[in-house]
Amino acid sequence: MKGIVFTELLELVEDKFGLETVDYIISNSDLESNGIYTSVGIYSFSELSQLLQHLSERTQISIDNLLLVYGEYFFRVLEKSCPELLLAYTDPIEMISAIESIIHFGAGKIYLDLELPAFKVIEKTENSLIIDYKSSRAMCYFSLGLMNKTFEFFNSTATIELEKIMEDGTEVRFVIHKN
Known part of the structure; x- marks a missing residue:
């Protein structure tokens, strides 16, 4: 899975729930990457699953609702990285x-x-x-x-x-x- 999915998720978590929550979800997950992501890297989907699971436990928000909010948040990445695509329609x-x-x-x-x-x-x-x-x-x-x-x-x-x-x-x- 593209690293930008991870970097943007952690940015969203920090914005909405604070740096302590970012630390919590990384610390409580068994991550091959040790929670160190670059936007251009490729990482295992299991890492994203673990981060979302721990975020859900910490915030008491369902994974489905977290993904919905994250999808809305991620749209801005498309606006920044490929505006020509959006403007083609x-x-x-x-x-x-x-x-x-x-x-x-x-x-x-x-x-x-x-x-x-x-x-x-x-x-x-x-x-x-x-x-x-x-x-x-x-x-x-x-x-x-x-x-x-x-x-x-x-x-x-x-x-x-x-x-x-x-x-x-x-x-x-x-x-x-x-x-």
């Missing part, structure tokens, strides 16, 4: 429906060892989108946070329903209706 439905074919295709070519979630468009209209998510990492709430911010970026709103196909969150259907 004029509509949030168009951008979200292009996740698999454009964003993941490009990232997969640059970072060959990344395991990215799969997205499959089931149905698309001008004001609605049904898209399936599949990932062994079950970070669907992170994706939901990114989708929420995508609509906000385009000064739009939507109702986004998350329907779990698999109870563990490894397969999810997003039903999106633009307001």
Whole structure:
């Protein structure tokens, strides 16, 4: 998993819960990296899982809710690192429906060892989108946070329903209706 996912998570935790919480989640996890991350490094997903688990225990916030907030927070990374990508679209439905074919295709070519979630468009209209998510990492709430911010970026709103196909969150259907 790309290091930026770790560095940004720790920044969010420090901003929201303080440096003591960052120290707590790192100290209580068995991390191969010892909790030392660079944004360009590649790290095990198990490290992220441990950090989130300890953060959830410490804050009494579910991992799903933490991932949702983190996805919303992480959107700013996209705004900073690839503004041309965001500006290539004029509509949030168009951008979200292009996740698999454009964003993941490009990232997969640059970072060959990344395991990215799969997205499959089931149905698309001008004001609605049904898209399936599949990932062994079950970070669907992170994706939901990114989708929420995508609509906000385009000064739009939507109702986004998350329907779990698999109870563990490894397969999810997003039903999106633009307001």
